[in-house]
Amino acid sequence: MARTTGSHAGITGPRIRQAALQLFAQRGYAAVSMRVIAAEVGVQVGALYNYTPDKQTLLFDLMRDHLEALLAAAPDPKGDAMARLEQFVAFHIRFHADRPDEVFIAYMELRNLGPENFAQIEALRRRYEDRLEKILRDGASTGVFQVADSKIVTLAIIAMLTGVNTWFRDGGRLSLDEVVAQYWDMVRKAVGGG
Amino acid sequence: MARTTGSHAGITGPRIRQAALQLFAQRGYAAVSMRVIAAEVGVQVGALYNYTPDKQTLLFDLMRDHLEALLAAAPDPKGDAMARLEQFVAFHIRFHADRPDEVFIAYMELRNLGPENFAQIEALRRRYEDRLEKILRDGASTGVFQVADSKIVTLAIIAMLTGVNTWFRDGGRLSLDEVVAQYWDMVRKAVGGG
């Protein structure tokens, strides 16, 4: 039999991706077997291979889709460097806080990719970093920011902002608005603007 | 036979730990089998169990030793809050840059610990974070720092500093001295001091 509960068409693919996402984030890619993913979806192992050529591609697709969504969702830069930096900080925190599983995987499972897949993911990540670096260089060139080394400051800011995901929980002591405000305060001061 | 090359006494334990450290950091805990560790040491699998009761304890010991070394190596706080913060930043970057494998494992393999081991590691980590938070609270109370939420600033600074490990390489564009100077500049400004 193909499916016993029937009625919905072609929904297995997304369900596999969702199960893999959660399981990889919780237990780690190497600790999750194809059989466990299949069980979570309610299907036998063999069925997974109608949707992915192999396990690593399942991981790679999750990462690539996440990073492409990140690049696609980032708002078009508007205003001066200061305004664009504020926009970037708020966007980064909110986008990442909304997708803890994807973020976790995209940062922690890089070593489970083959060289070719790894290079693709790194290229996407660099495109994202370059957007922040461009803001910093623009601000530095007009004197709005005091940033000696834009590459270092870029990586420092991104590490700081992404770090929110390690502790932020919905319904915790602070709202996301408060978190965004606090981090923007730190970033604004760190780049020596205003 | 116990060992064919003989001559050195009781050195297998450290060699197992070193092999496990490198392999866990490179491939991830779940992706490294006891047999691979044994092969790296030049010994059969069974011999490993003279030095660790199980695989997870091997991981746990590496993490605990790393965090205890971190706590033991941190310099005694001297001077005012500003001086102590500068001391902390320099120490953190240098200590972590010296031990990339340990740092990587201690951050990435937490989910492979059982609840009891996890709690112990988290307790050690919190003790380290508390040291930074104390510096920030002291500085805030004397008006040296403008820090509204010391917990958030603590986590933000640690994330930013630890992020150095993701890109810093010996012999790269920047020396560690330069990195320390740049990060201290950012941290100093971010806390609103001087």
Add this chain to the structure above:
DNA sequence: TTTGCTTTTGAACAGATGTTCATTAAATTG
């Protein structure tokens, strides 16, 4: 050299691993 202790071996255990594929069932199309 003989005794005793420590360490390593090598094999075994019971089960899990990613992946393939012929068969079967369901869904879609005519």
Add this chain to the structure above:
DNA sequence: CAATTTAATGAACATCTGTTCAAAAGCAAA
């Protein structure tokens, strides 16, 4: 309805997994 395409099954594959343990080997002291 029948014909065709799509999708899931269930078993099999060869290999790897953490861990155990009796037997063998190495070492130190007497």
